[in-house]
Amino acid sequence: MRLFVYSMRDFDEKPFFDTFCKKYGVEYGYTAETPCLENTDLAAGYDAVDIITTVISREMIDRFYALGVKCISTRTIGYDHIDWKYAKSLGMGVTNVTYSPASVADYTIMMILMGLRKMKHIMMRGDVQDFTLRGKLARELPSCTVGVVGTGRIGETVIRNLSGFGCRILAYDMYQKDSLKGLCEYVERERLFEESDIITLHAPATEESYHMIDGAALKRMKPGVGIVNCARGALIDSDALIEAIESQKVGFACLDVVEHESGLYYFDRMGEPLGNPRLAILRSYANVIVTSHMAFYTDEAVANMAENSILGAKKYIEGAENPFAVV
Template sequence: MKILAYSHRPDETEYFKEFSKKYKVEVVLCEEAPTMENADLAKGFDCISIITTMISDKLVEKFHQVGVKFISTRTIGYDHIDIKKAKELGVHVGNVTYSPNSVANYTVMMILMATRKMKSIMERSNVQDYSLKGVQGKELQNLTVGVIGTGRIGQTVIKHLSGFQCEVLAYDLYENEKIKQYAKYVALEKLFKSSDIITMHVPATEDNYHLIDKSSIATMKEGVFIINTARGSLINTSDLITGIEQKKIGGAALDVIENESNIYYKDLKCEILDNRELAILKSYPNVIVTPHTAFYTDQAVSDMVEHSILSCILFVDGKENPWQVA
């Protein structure tokens, strides 16, 4: 079988070579992101592999027309694909899983950087300002961390946090018995009210859209820290900015943000950002913004490539596919 891999990056090359040989499949690598103009490249391929490019209803329809039966995204999230249109046309969709430590480790780093005011400390150090005013931090053992979502990544974050001796509250629609030795499950409202730090590890769904907004922020503790390494749509960015400006929110660390798809993973250093809210957040001394890189480790990239290839194979062979979502 053959797979067309769009948005191929140089860091993926060795893994595509390794796993195409291991599983005896032909993988054609394409550096371009999928578009209406290059969708014809997929003719003759039952399966394509993509990353985070928006796959609109028109693009899904175009892939359907050229014979694509399965779209595998080398990401956990799949909200960039028009699932409704795919189901309507009978085009199937799959995601991947990868090492939960990649995002979990990054999340703990972001928590520590936010609560220890590392952005200000580092920026001052760069201009040889070694004064202490304004950079006094907090210690984790004195804080309560609220973890929203206890899937693979959320569980790993909680286990990591257990070593810091902080109180951990958790919320999930489906409670995990094993995680109860490290965290206490509470209602979402209780988590909002009681947490000094809130970190989110849930997918982007209609139910989770703007999970953090003006209303939920109003119930939170004064000076709360917001951490997001999941999906930008979980936070109403405008309401977040208001909360920061009113000092209700003491700091934020964001690896994802709304409307990031046409910005992240591009070199835009000489251009004006087409995202005013992102530009505003970057200007605040108590807000850390990183470009959707929490996942980016050697192990995670290897997992993403391997699982995308395996998912395509399982689909074509008509076998049970743990990554198929539609």
Template sequence: MKIAAYEVRRDEQKDFAFIAEKFGVELTETEDNLTLENIDTVNGAEGVTTLGRTRFDRALLTAVQERGVKYISTRTIGADHIDLTAAKELGLKVCNSNYAPNGVADYTVMLILLSLRKYKPALWRAQVNDYSLAGLQGRELRNLTVGILGTGKIGAAVIKNLSGFGCRILASDIRENPSLKGLCTYVDNETLYKACDIISLHMPLLESTRHFVNAETIAKMKDGVTIINCARGELMNIPDMIRGIETQKIGALALDVFDKEDGIYHENRRDDILSNRDMAYLRQFPNVIMTQHMAFYTDAAVQSMVFCGIEGLCDFAKTGHTETELV
């Protein structure tokens, strides 16, 4: 089987070499996105694997299908960059990746603690030899109530991590996760907003969850609420988040993702003019932490993403299906 791999990072190359030999596939690799401009590079490939920068709209899906591609894998959990309806109509099978939730869950707790202990302004001061304490008094997690929106694998792992801190944990989801019995209390969203000092988002990005956190929901939250997002940037209405920070309704904000981050995060843009004004403006607040979509980025997760990306395509070719099939 011939597979064309796109958006291949240097840290993936060793794992790609190992898995290609294990499954006996012919693999071509490039760091470029797959686009209509370089579409002929898929010629002869039965399967294609990419990360999230390649946008599989109907035109690109049609182009790969016309060149003999039958299977597509995304080395990400989310698949909102793929038009699944078009893929199904074209007869293309699509699968996503999978990795343990621990890395993102650990990172989420880290962002909670950094926010509570005001580490960002403390770091700024230390860089100019200012070691004063005024304005840096933090809060202890054991005295607070944490709300988790979404209790799938990652949300559940966050709750299990937090259970050791002694804080009260509330959760909301369309269905309860039985593995969390005794660790949290399920409530409706309205109750969670009113009761929680910290709210962390762990929902998938769907049309029903796009801009889930907005002016209306923020108004229902506690004054000075801390909000954490290691899921998807589009879950938040960014102008409303900015107003929340400016009015101090939001006491702290920690984001590993951002709306319209494509073309910025995971790229070296140090000498470029960036057009995402909201990103530049929000980043400068002392109570806002922003990292470059790296909560997932651990050695174990990268290996799993590569393995799933190739194994899923091989399963399609061998049996016609895979456990992570989306179409």
């Protein structure tokens, strides 16, 4: 199989692609450029393309298809940036990856603690040498009820990590796990919204989950609720969240993902307009922490992403059973 890799980072990804392509007998080419209509020709002669979070439109899919590309492999868990249904209608394969759930789970716990302890506010005040206590009084995690939306591999790991803090844990998922019995209480999503002091999101971006945190959901929540999102930006209605922060309904928000982040994150935009005014507003609040889709970023996860994106494409091209196929 011949694989063409877009958005290659030579400082972390390339050594893993060298290792795993050699291991699995895959010939590969690459570019640091993100895929776009102007550089689709780079994939000519390759069986599959390997991408990250760049939006892959129908026009780009048509170009790849015309070049003979048979599979689009994204080295991310989410695949909502690909018009995957259209690709499959042309007979193209689409694959995604799994990676170490500890990466995002660890980051989530960090974000919860930073939000609870008002860490951004403390650090901002410290930068101007204001070492007073006013406005910095925090809550302790063991006294809180934490609601976990989505109990896949990452959500389950978050729950296991949280269980060591002694807090009450509520969970919502369409598919309940016996392995989590005794660690959390599965409830309906509405009850989770109503009873949780902190809500952390670990659901995929689908038509059903789009804006699950909207104005109506926020009204059901406790005053001063904390919201953590290390999953997908589309899960939260940004306008509704901003309104709830302004009204102090939301006590803190910690966001590793935001709506319409494509084209911003993983690029140097210093000195440029963001083109995302809601992100600019969210970043301005002392009780909101915004990071640039970093939760996944560990050496274990990057290795998993490279290896599994290669395997997903290889298995599709060879017609083998494929745990990474998007269906």
